[in-house]
Amino acid sequence: MFLFTRMLLLKKQLVPTLIWLLMPLILTVVVVQWGNAAARDAQIPIAIVDEDHSELSRAFIQELQQMDLLTIQLMGKQKALYALEKNQLDSVFIIKRNFEKELRNNKRNQLIEAYSTNRSYFYFAVKENISSLAQRKATQAKAAHEVKNLLNKYDSDIEWSFDEIVAQGQQREERYELLTVDFSYYNENESSSPTEKTNLLTSWGIWAFFTLISTFYLFDWVIKESNHPVVVRWLQSKISYITYFFSTLAVYLLIMLVIDILTYRIIETQFIWSEVLVMLVFRLTCVALALFVAVHLKQVLSYYFITPILALLLALLGGVFIPMERFFAKWPIMSELSPVYALLQWDVSLVWSVFIVLICMYVYRKESNRFA
Amino acid sequence: MLEVKNISKKYRSHEILQNVSMHIARGEVVGLVGQNGAGKSTFLQIVATVMSANSGDLMLDGLSYNCNLKAIRRQIGYVPQEVALWEQLTVRENMLFFAKLSWTKLSEEQCRAICVNMQLHEWDKQVSKLSGGMKRKLNIALSLIDDPQLLLLDEPTVGIDLKSKTEIAHFLTQQAKEHQKMILYTSHDMKEITTYCDRVYIMGEDSFYYDYLQEKGITIGKM
Numbered sequence: 001m002f003l004f005t006r007m008l009l010l011k012k013q014l015v016p017t018l019i020w021l022l023m024p025l026i027l028t029v030v031v032v033q034w035g036n037a038a039a040r041d042a043q044i045p046i047a048i049v050d051e052d053h054s055e056l057s058r059a060f061i062q063e064l065q066q067m068d069l070l071t072i073q074l075m076g077k078q079k080a081l082y083a084l085e086k087n088q089l090d091s092v093f094i095i096k097r098n099f100e101k102e103l104r105n106n107k108r109n110q111l112i113e114a115y116s117t118n119r120s121y122f123y124f125a126v127k128e129n130i131s132s133l134a135q136r137k138a139t140q141a142k143a144a145h146e147v148k149n150l151l152n153k154y155d156s157d158i159e160w161s162f163d164e165i166v167a168q169g170q171q172r173e174e175r176y177e178l179l180t181v182d183f184s185y186y187n188e189n190e191s192s193s194p195t196e197k198t199n200l201l202t203s204w205g206i207w208a209f210f211t212l213i214s215t216f217y218l219f220d221w222v223i224k225e226s227n228h229p230v231v232v233r234w235l236q237s238k239i240s241y242i243t244y245f246f247s248t249l250a251v252y253l254l255i256m257l258v259i260d261i262l263t264y265r266i267i268e269t270q271f272i273w274s275e276v277l278v279m280l281v282f283r284l285t286c287v288a289l290a291l292f293v294a295v296h297l298k299q300v301l302s303y304y305f306i307t308p309i310l311a312l313l314l315a316l317l318g319g320v321f322i323p324m325e326r327f328f329a330k331w332p333i334m335s336e337l338s339p340v341y342a343l344l345q346w347d348v349s350l351v352w353s354v355f356i357v358l359i360c361m362y363v364y365r366k367e368s369n370r371f372a
Numbered sequence: 373m374l375e376v377k378n379i380s381k382k383y384r385s386h387e388i389l390q391n392v393s394m395h396i397a398r399g400e401v402v403g404l405v406g407q408n409g410a411g412k413s414t415f416l417q418i419v420a421t422v423m424s425a426n427s428g429d430l431m432l433d434g435l436s437y438n439c440n441l442k443a444i445r446r447q448i449g450y451v452p453q454e455v456a457l458w459e460q461l462t463v464r465e466n467m468l469f470f471a472k473l474s475w476t477k478l479s480e481e482q483c484r485a486i487c488v489n490m491q492l493h494e495w496d497k498q499v500s501k502l503s504g505g506m507k508r509k510l511n512i513a514l515s516l517i518d519d520p521q522l523l524l525l526d527e528p529t530v531g532i533d534l535k536s537k538t539e540i541a542h543f544l545t546q547q548a549k550e551h552q553k554m555i556l557y558t559s560h561d562m563k564e565i566t567t568y569c570d571r572v573y574i575m576g577e578d579s580f581y582y583d584y585l586q587e588k589g590i591t592i593g594k595m
Contacts, residue, residue, distance in 0.1 A: 012460045233470055235450065237475075238473055238474060
């Protein structure tokens with residue numbers, strides 16, 4: 001009975017409803033893909049020629065490949081130099097034969113040969129990066145060399161290979177985070193860490209923003225139907241308008257939650273239930289917000305004007321477009337202002353959970369008192 | 373029988389209805405006239421249970437409004453002044469929509485029969501494309517789905533052509549006489565009122581309506 005009537009109304013606006021329902025998923029994927037493509041375009045193309053083909057040279061190339069700003073192509077010397085001439089590459093670096101042998105023997109000169117042209121705008125920056133990595137490798141090798149000498153000198157029973165010593169050294173580097181330093185002002189407890197994670201333009205931040213907008217637009221039916229003269233006909237109907245209203249709400253919510261779970265499966269590689277729960281609570285919060293605004297407005301145009309501004313404000317306060325971590329570190333209570341922040345922390349906000357319950361009660365009361 | 377005794381309605385400090393009383397017997401078509409703002413629509417809405425009165429009693433077929441609201445509502449068909457239809461749906465879809473939500477389970481044929489009875493034949497036409505007269509007819513047809521005993525119509529023929537007006541008024545009279553329904557409707561068309569109503573109530577203190585109706589020999593009810 002209810003579903004038949006709801007379908008009659010929905011089928012007249014099926015396309016826009018589907019577009020709004022799928023908008024957060026589609027736009028999040030598009031924006032993230034676009035961002036990744038833009039980041040790829042911004043990378044500096046260089047070629048590495050590995051003449052040594054040793055374990056150490058391969059490890060060196062692997063580390064280079066992890067640098068976000070570089071696109072590394074492995075190729076032969078002639079091909080690389082030809083590409084450089086054609087300005088298809090910024091610069092070419094050749095890991096010379098005996099790279100591993102020289103390093104192990106603590107010889108650090110002329111290990112890498114570099115080529116550039118007058119159009120190699122990033123050559124110096126890339127060269128510095130590669131030199132620094134080579135220096136690190138050389139230092140590791142030197143340290144390993146020294147340790148091995150000491151072990152021999154003092155007739156130690158421990159038999160460590162060169163690679164084992166290097167691996168041990170790397171483990172220690174990672175454990176003690178030797179390059180991480182905390183800074184703080186005198187007499188202040190808070191410290192800022194260079195490793196501090198921000199939520200700036202993450203896929204979930206983008207999704208949260210589009211979800212707010214799409215939920216607001218999907219709930220324009222609250223204004224369109226509640227203020228329609230036809231509502232008076234529910235007086236003579238078997239089910240009351242309030243029952244019809246909340247049944248519609250439940251149907252919308254169910255469809256949205258299914259799409260949200262689908263979105264999570266697409267965006268995340270692992271399925272973590274606690275995160276899905278946080279996501280669903282966020283959607284409930286969006287719905288509660290949409291209801292709250294909609295029941296207070298009579299004109300759908302005002303609703304279309306106010307809600308995008310509200311979505312933008314909540315996304316800003318949630319730290320989607322500008323970093324808010326330092327601000328929230330100083331005034332933690334302010335982080336409760338936007339439900340987006342809780343989502344990005346994969347946390348359920350108590351304040352917004354209470355808000356959902358209060359809004360449902362308020363809307364129920366308001367709609368129940370519609371008639372005599 | 374509908375009995376209304378001493379009902380009053382106030383909006384903040386403004387008194388709209390003051391101790392209004394009336395009655396309608398089965399098979400009667402009763403008109404309600406008065407100037408704009410006299411409280412005709414408010415009175416109709418109170419009888420239709422859209423809003424409540426501040427004081428007074430209402431009874432329908434011996435049942436008090438105070439404790440039998442659900443049963444009373446089943447007996448009422450209210451036709452609001454505004455056209456209360458889904459404009460994006462067809463006539464058929466509008467009828468089926470409210471038939472599905474109604475107490476009486478009507479088939480599609482039965483719904484269509486109500487429309488045909490009202491000379492509304494454009495079954496598959498979208499409401500937004502209907503003429504004003506057809507919309508008014510559908511507005512009334514939807515209120516007839518549950519076969520109500522009391523029909524309350526707020527200016528049901530406003531803004532439509534004479535042919536549709538006559539058809540609607542004729543249909544209402546037929547409903548009252550043949551099916552013993554109680555009909556109360558408001559209108560500014562005095563010719564329509566004097567032609568089809570058995571009795572007329574005047575709201576507000578305007579001698580114009582009183583003199584006019586007396587001249588036409590219409591029974592004027594005392595409110």
